[in-house]
Amino acid sequence: SAVISQKPSRDICQRGTSLTIQCQVDSQVTMMFWYRQQPGQSLTLIATANQGSEATYESGFVIDKFPISRPNLTFSTLTVSNMSPEDSSIYLCSVDSTRGAYNEQFFGPGTRLTVL
Amino acid sequence: GIQVEQSPPDLILQEGANSTLRCNFSDSVNNLQWFHQNPWGQLINLFYIPSGTKQNGRLSATTVATERYSLLYISSSQTTDSGVYFCAGISNTGNQFYFGTGTSLTVIP
Numbered sequence: 001s002a003v004i005s006q007k008p009s010r011d012i013c014q015r016g017t018s019l020t021i022q023c024q025v026d027s028q029v030t031m032m033f034w035y036r037q038q039p040g041q042s043l044t045l046i047a048t049a050n051q052g053s054e055a056t057y058e059s060g061f062v063i064d065k066f067p068i069s070r071p072n073l074t075f076s077t078l079t080v081s082n083m084s085p086e087d088s089s090i091y092l093c094s095v096d097s098t099r100g101a102y103n104e105q106f107f108g109p110g111t112r113l114t115v116l
Numbered sequence: 117g118i119q120v121e122q123s124p125p126d127l128i129l130q131e132g133a134n135s136t137l138r139c140n141f142s143d144s145v146n147n148l149q150w151f152h153q154n155p156w157g158q159l160i161n162l163f164y165i166p167s168g169t170k171q172n173g174r175l176s177a178t179t180v181a182t183e184r185y186s187l188l189y190i191s192s193s194q195t196t197d198s199g200v201y202f203c204a205g206i207s208n209t210g211n212q213f214y215f216g217t218g219t220s221l222t223v224i225p
Binding site: 001031033037042043044045048058090092094103104105106107109110112 | 212213
């Protein structure tokens, strides 16, 4: 399995500001994923981050709002830009742990964001 | 995209009771997993179960891939089982991991 850490674990931010969330994995992985979980909802994929290329964003998410960096095979950042109260959510990163035919996903502990 | 429906959406159990949670997929998926999200938001991997049956302590899971559903059994429930249970899988045509709607479980002493 993969061990994933995220920083910060939680934050309270003012409207109009930006927050960068860090995700660190204990092993090299090809793809890292960023999810958003709005209050009381399921998880929604924001984007897939590959090392050395632009992130691939899902419908409804744009790079200007959620810029992503992937400088190496163990680290990624997600920035939530120009925040509004609607951005209050848990943000989670995840990775695939591929072992032969297995392709199991593991998640970080999440970043709980509140925007005032 | 794939629709993933879970039932029931909410469940309240007395400690010691058993329960069955269901996950239905609108299309075939690979790499089906079950997760438990604790009250702090952490997603805990319960089972990787693309097909067949697995057991881990008081929990077991069964996936019938040909009929596009999976079941999670919780026996002798404990208050620490409270939280939200999600199933998820990857479509046959891509890499996206589709999450279910979730079942919120509350176990009362």
